[in-house]
Amino acid sequence: MIQINHLTVCYNQTGCFAKASSLAAVDGVSLKIQEKSIFALVGESGSGKTTLGLAMTRLINAGEGGIVSGSVIVDGENILRLTEEKLRDIRGRKISYIFQEPASALNPIMTIGRQIDEALLAHGIAGKKKVRDMALESLRAARLDNAGRVYDSYPHQLSGGMKQRAMIAMAIAARPRLLIADEPTTALDIDTEKEILDLLLSLRAELRLSILFITHNIRIVKDIADETAVMCKGRVVEAGPASKVFRAPRHEYTKLLVLSTPENFRRGIKI
Amino acid sequence: MTNKLFVTGMAIVSVLAVMVLMAPVICRYDPVSINIKQALLAPSNAHIFGTDYLGRDLFSRVIYGGRVSMMIGLVAVMIALITGVVVGSISGYYGGVTDLVLMGVVDIMLCFPALFLILAVVAMLEPGIVNIMVIIGLTGWMGVARLVRAEILSLKNREFILTSRALGAGSARIIFKHLIPNAIAPVLVSAVLGVAGAVLLESSLSFLGLGVQLPSPSWGNILMEGKASLGVCWWPMAFPGLFILITVLGFNLLGEGLRQFFLPYKV
Numbered sequence: 001m002i003q004i005n006h007l008t009v010c011y012n013q014t015g016c017f018a019k020a021s022s023l024a025a026v027d028g029v030s031l032k033i034q035e036k037s038i039f040a041l042v043g044e045s046g047s048g049k050t051t052l053g054l055a056m057t058r059l060i061n062a063g064e065g066g067i068v069s070g071s072v073i074v075d076g077e078n079i080l081r082l083t084e085e086k087l088r089d090i091r092g093r094k095i096s097y098i099f100q101e102p103a104s105a106l107n108p109i110m111t112i113g114r115q116i117d118e119a120l121l122a123h124g125i126a127g128k129k130k131v132r133d134m135a136l137e138s139l140r141a142a143r144l145d146n147a148g149r150v151y152d153s154y155p156h157q158l159s160g161g162m163k164q165r166a167m168i169a170m171a172i173a174a175r176p177r178l179l180i181a182d183e184p185t186t187a188l189d190i191d192t193e194k195e196i197l198d199l200l201l202s203l204r205a206e207l208r209l210s211i212l213f214i215t216h217n218i219r220i221v222k223d224i225a226d227e228t229a230v231m232c233k234g235r236v237v238e239a240g241p242a243s244k245v246f247r248a249p250r251h252e253y254t255k256l257l258v259l260s261t262p263e264n265f266r267r268g269i270k271i
Numbered sequence: 272m273t274n275k276l277f278v279t280g281m282a283i284v285s286v287l288a289v290m291v292l293m294a295p296v297i298c299r300y301d302p303v304s305i306n307i308k309q310a311l312l313a314p315s316n317a318h319i320f321g322t323d324y325l326g327r328d329l330f331s332r333v334i335y336g337g338r339v340s341m342m343i344g345l346v347a348v349m350i351a352l353i354t355g356v357v358v359g360s361i362s363g364y365y366g367g368v369t370d371l372v373l374m375g376v377v378d379i380m381l382c383f384p385a386l387f388l389i390l391a392v393v394a395m396l397e398p399g400i401v402n403i404m405v406i407i408g409l410t411g412w413m414g415v416a417r418l419v420r421a422e423i424l425s426l427k428n429r430e431f432i433l434t435s436r437a438l439g440a441g442s443a444r445i446i447f448k449h450l451i452p453n454a455i456a457p458v459l460v461s462a463v464l465g466v467a468g469a470v471l472l473e474s475s476l477s478f479l480g481l482g483v484q485l486p487s488p489s490w491g492n493i494l495m496e497g498k499a500s501l502g503v504c505w506w507p508m509a510f511p512g513l514f515i516l517i518t519v520l521g522f523n524l525l526g527e528g529l530r531q532f533f534l535p536y537k538v
Binding site for chain 2: 099105
């Protein structure tokens, strides 16, 4: 189980003449992510959901802001207290990430295989000899047929869906406990989206993986999430089992969010 | 291949490189052996570039001198390249005070006219091949540093750097495996163009007597020696001058060709 307690993240705003001020992008958020569960973090743009995901392993640049307070407990240890070097070993190995745009999340001049190797070598999980086999295994786990060819491909030689699968293969290469998926299907078309979601669901079972699924798409949340939290302006306004929260929303903001569908827009329902 | 600049440049540079590397095979005379009786002979079958005022074979001197000049050019550019890449990537990646200090050093170095800085340093140190290479290298890295810094600044906020960090890569891995390989194309172009500049600079220094010391030949000091007999004959100055011209032209064409190849949007 991974627990987030009162996490607050501020972005510093410094100007030449204005006094330095700071803006809380995430404001005292507490969450519990159960073993093998899919936890959906829902909210509109700017609600702080991406910042929360990055802040969990302190990936926010020190220059831009910092974690003001709070803790992230993994295996009974507050990882936000760790030194940068120890935290680096958590990243990818215990908490891993996939991002929205697979095309820009992969290094354009490095083969897929070498990028997966990198993720393994960075943690010293495999030596130079075994690393290729482990990477190929990861690619197969991400349901990429012909893993050998993908291993030697550059990102531009793959389709969007394949790139996202390759990205997932990279993220699960070191067998993390939690995968933070930041809008992983937003850049994909709807068929590919379904495939990627199915993949994530089966990986959860195979690898005993918890997933923090960050999205603004309530349709997906209803399909795959066990639990959910709705964020608005840096705060969690409502949380609970996904089926319950969206069937019977209690908070005003959640109600509005549930009503904001293209169907309602076409029917002319005023929100 | 349709890149005419690249092909022409590559051809010129390759021919020159083969000539200077094969010097002992293609030269029939020792470049430093003096034979006063044969002084200032016009180009002929025996001496295709003629002989200089001490009767040394000019073809041998130009080819052996090319070895020295081109080696100085290449090594000096390597030194400039390594220094510039290291300074530029540290400056761009870490930013803040580090960036401010390093870019301050670059600005200060750029304030001095390079040739006069080199002349001052050479006047204090011993002129010699190694010193010349180091000095040309250490006065030529600032442009590379700025170029690399600018590339790194735009690359470090790209998403694949975040991915790499999010999967546990450390700073060294990110700089050497992700940032520098992505930034290297324009650096390579400027390095090739830099070789032309370094060859010219070496020739100027040797021409002024502060570069490669006699009797070792280099294109600059062959020119300097030829100057004395210019009133009598043209060949002691014409041939080394021609080789400098061709070399600089070759590297410039090659660099421009590489620029078209790597950075078609910047042409």
